[in-house]
Amino acid sequence: MVVSTRAAGTCLQSLAVPLIISGTAKRYGAATDLDELDAVFGALAHAARRQLILLLSYLGPELPSGYLARRFSHSWPTTTRHLNILHRAGVVEVRREGRTSHYRLNRPLLERVVGGWLENLTPPSPDQTWASSGPKFSSELLPPSKGTPP
Helix, strand or coil: CCCCHHHHHHHHHHHHHHHHHHCCCCCCCCHHHHHHHHHHHHHCCCHHHHHHHHHHHHHCCEEEHHHHHHCCCCCHHHHHHHHHHHHHHCCEEEEEECCEEEEEECHHHHHHHHHHHHHCCCCCCCCCCCCCCCCCCHHHHCCCCCCCCC
16 A cells, blocks of 8 residues: 555644543644654655665765765666655755765654654553553353242
């Protein structure tokens, strides 16, 4: 199933609203934060862009676009398009030097956005778990038979 970016963003915002109302969302209360979250995860959605992030992370701190493009089997314009998507999302920063662009990973943004999102996935504490007040066994759901006391 293919979901458009706009539909995914709408879905994300509709899922985030109950979190915000219930108070369980720790960091994403404003629409701009949700837009930032959507932009970062949208940029991370493609395998080539995740690979670029790994290259910048392990081989960086700053790498030229030509070096990054040679690491892939696809064309240079395709790599440039992926780098531009990462740049528009704020995941990478660009420093231009003549005709060359040098890319650097924006670690603080990734740590804030992805880390903040992961904080919302922490398991509930024992105080937050729901305790049922109903019957514990299915036999308790059956009506009492006529010969047995209630």
